[in-house]
Amino acid sequence: MPLAVLHLLVPKKHDRYYRTVMIRTSFDLPPEPNSDSVKWQFARRISDSLEPYWVADMDFAAPEPVVDAVRKRLENRLLGYTFAREELYTSFAEWLETRIGTRPASHWCMLPGVMAGVRAAVSLYTRPGDSVIVQTPVYFPFMDAVEGQGRTLVVNELRHDGNRYRFDFESLETAAAAGARLFLLCSPHNPVGRVWAAEELQQLVDVCRRYGVLLVSDEIHGDLVMSGYRFVPTRGVDCRGLRLLTLSSATKSFNIPGLPSAIASSDDESIIRTIRDRMHRIGADTQNALTLTAVEAAYRSGAEWLDAVLSYIADNERAVRALFDAGRLPVRIEPLEGTYLLWIDCTRLSSDDVTLRAELQKRADAWLVEGSKFGSGGEGHLRMNIAAPKDRIVAATERIVAVLEDIS
Ligand SMILES: Cc1ncc(COP(=O)(O)O)c(C=O)c1O
Numbered sequence: 001m002p003l004a005v006l007h008l009l010v011p012k013k014h015d016r017y018y019r020t021v022m023i024r025t026s027f028d029l030p031p032e033p034n035s036d037s038v039k040w041q042f043a044r045r046i047s048d049s050l051e052p053y054w055v056a057d058m059d060f061a062a063p064e065p066v067v068d069a070v071r072k073r074l075e076n077r078l079l080g081y082t083f084a085r086e087e088l089y090t091s092f093a094e095w096l097e098t099r100i101g102t103r104p105a106s107h108w109c110m111l112p113g114v115m116a117g118v119r120a121a122v123s124l125y126t127r128p129g130d131s132v133i134v135q136t137p138v139y140f141p142f143m144d145a146v147e148g149q150g151r152t153l154v155v156n157e158l159r160h161d162g163n164r165y166r167f168d169f170e171s172l173e174t175a176a177a178a179g180a181r182l183f184l185l186c187s188p189h190n191p192v193g194r195v196w197a198a199e200e201l202q203q204l205v206d207v208c209r210r211y212g213v214l215l216v217s218d219e220i221h222g223d224l225v226m227s228g229y230r231f232v233p234t235r236g237v238d239c240r241g242l243r244l245l246t247l248s249s250a251t252k253s254f255n256i257p258g259l260p261s262a263i264a265s266s267d268d269e270s271i272i273r274t275i276r277d278r279m280h281r282i283g284a285d286t287q288n289a290l291t292l293t294a295v296e297a298a299y300r301s302g303a304e305w306l307d308a309v310l311s312y313i314a315d316n317e318r319a320v321r322a323l324f325d326a327g328r329l330p331v332r333i334e335p336l337e338g339t340y341l342l343w344i345d346c347t348r349l350s351s352d353d354v355t356l357r358a359e360l361q362k363r364a365d366a367w368l369v370e371g372s373k374f375g376s377g378g379e380g381h382l383r384m385n386i387a388a389p390k391d392r393i394v395a396a397t398e399r400i401v402a403v404l405e406d407i408s
Contacts, residue, residue, distance in 0.1 A: 016304070023308040027060050028389050043367055050361060051396055054369045056190065056341060058255040058387035062294075063305035066254055069297035070290050082289035084110040091299035092248070092263055099303065100222070102236040105246060105265040107272040110292075112284050114220045114262040117247040119145045120278045121216045122182060126151050131180040133172065133213070136375030139190045142218075143375060146184070154180055157377045158192060164335060165192045167200055169207065176211035183213050187234060188221040188338030191374050191383045195229040195337040202237040209242040217246045220262070223253035223306060225338040226314055235267075245271050253306060254298040255387075259291040309387070313340045316386045316393045323394070327401040329408055340387035343371075347380030349408050356382060359407065364399035 033040035039059075043052040061067070093104040111117045118141075122132060128150040134142045135156050146153045154175045158165040176183075185204070188195045196204075208215045217234040225231045235246055249262040266272050279285040317336050324333060330348035350356055353370040360366050360382075371381025384400075386393055 019304060020308055023064075023305055024312060027309065027312045028391070030060050030389060033059070046361070046367070047365070049365045050367055051365055051392065052367045053385045053388070053396065054367050054383075056252065056339075056385060057257050058309070058340065058385075059389065059392075060255055060309060060387065062256050063254055063298065063302045065301035065305075066256065066294050066297045069293050069301075073290060073293040079289055082287050082292060084287055084292055085296075088292055088296045088299075089263070091296045092250075095299040096233070100231060100233060100236075102233045105235060105244075105267045107267065107269045108263055108265040109272050109276045109279070110287055111247070111262040111264050111275070111279065113251075113260045114218055114247045114249050115141055115145065116279070116284060117245070117262055117264045117275065118142065118184065118216060118218060119149070120275055121214070121245055122146055122151060122184075123149050124274055124278055125214050126181045130182075131175065131178065133175050133180045133183045134375070135167070135184075135186065135189075137191055137371060137378030137381070138184075138186050138374055139218075140373050140375065142184050142186070154178075155376055157375075158189075158194075165189070165194050167196075167204060169203060172204070172207050176207050176213050180211070180213055183208050183215050185215060185217045185234065186221075187217055187219055188225065188231060190221060190339055191341050191343050191369075191371070191378070191381075193334050193336045193339050193341060193343050195225050195231055198232045198237050201232055201234055205234065205237055205239055205242050205244075209239075212243070214243045214245065217244065219246055220249045220252050221339045222248060224310070224313075224340060226310065226317075226336055229337045231338065239267075243268060243271070245275070250295045250298045250302075254294075254302050255309075256291075256294050256298065259288065259294050261288070261291045261295055312390070313387055316388075316390055317342065319390060319394050320384075320386060320397045323397045323401050327405055329401065329404050331404065340385060342384045342386055344368075344382045344384060345380065346382060346404070349380075349404060351380040353378070353380050353382060356404075356407070360400055360403055363406075364396070364403045366396045366400050368400075 039052045039055045043050040089108050096104050122145050131152045131154045132146040133154045133156050156172045159168045222231045246265045251257040332345040334343040357370040369383040371378035
């Protein structure tokens with residue numbers, strides 16, 4: 001065969017098609033878990049065969065451009081004190097503008113993680129005993145950030161309309177009118193998988209603005225949005241007159257939570273200054289040079305990897321649904337609009353999600369999270385992380401369905 005024809009047939013390394021295929025193959029064959037992996041080593045403490053589908057990180061290698069950038073940074077061998085350059089925020093701003101379609105806020109600072117920002121905001125903007133609103137079922141450290149700091153947790157439970165979860169505006173308005181000082185939003189929502197629509201966010205913003213409630217928007221899952229849905233950052237709706245703090249992060253999107261960090265941003269300079277001062281006072285204002293390099297590289301060059309991982313997760317979701325459907329169980333899986341965490345309603349099977357989780361751990365070798373951990377409304381549910389190689393997800397789901405069938 002003439003060389004020219006061969007060239008046409010064999011994809012070249014720089015071809016987009018070649019790269020996408022290579023990325024997808026690597027999701028099927030990830031590296032062995034590290035011996036310091038929280039997800040895997042905690043499972044190993046329980047049993048040799050237990051597979052972890054609990055903590056929210058992916059069993060996939062980080063994007064190649066991110067790893068390359070970190071490697072290059074290390075090769076330089078100078079690892080002196082490092083600050084977050086304006087270029088880092090520019091890379092985030094360009095990502096927001098081109099991928100999400102929203103302009104970034106004017107002021108920002110780096111944080112050691114999203115929860116550091118949540119905890120700092122609660123401590124700085126409320127006093128002991130003040131009310132803070134959360135929407136359960138929700139990422140459970142929110143509860144500790146409020147109650148663990150002596151504030152009063154006010155639950156604005158999400159409502160299910162038979163189709164999907166919705167905000168309960170009546171109860172929100174009551175809580176805000178009663179003097180709540182701060183509202184913790186999870187957008188997209190962990191664990192129910194909703195990607196809130198602009199209209200829903202606007203109504204929420206209007207309530208917070210009306211009562212002078214500070215809105216803290218945790219947008220850590222903002223890039224993990226399935227095809228057909230659009231992530232709207234809270235700042236993307238009309239926020240004039242609202243006190244808003246946004247917490248964003250590259251760690252979930254590009255699977256680098258072992259390089260912890262987050263970006264706090266706001267149009268209110270005093271909020272960012274206050275948060276930055278707090279980080280300084282507790283000695284959490286120093287930066288990890290490798291983390292900064294990774295985050296900037298991710299926002300500049302991670303789009304292709306992210307697209308590939310999202311379509312891989314969508315395939316996994318289809319496979320899990322098909323297996324549950326075939327099992328004809330009285331169980332409903334919420335539509336996965338965002339995140340890679342399936343929210344499985346087992347209430348018609350059992351309201352005792354703790355026992356369900358324990359049974360699956362013991363008999364299906366699958367470690368999921370019991371829904372009640374996420375607060376009221378979570379009872380009788382399970383959360384399953386499906387960002388793992390497909391053959392493993394399929395085999396684990398087969399075992400899960402078999403155990404649930406046995407229980408039902
Ligand atoms: C909604 C939400 N916020 C925050 C975090 C944790 O963020 P960080 O590790 O940056 O503190 C998670 C992790 O699962 C999460 O799901």
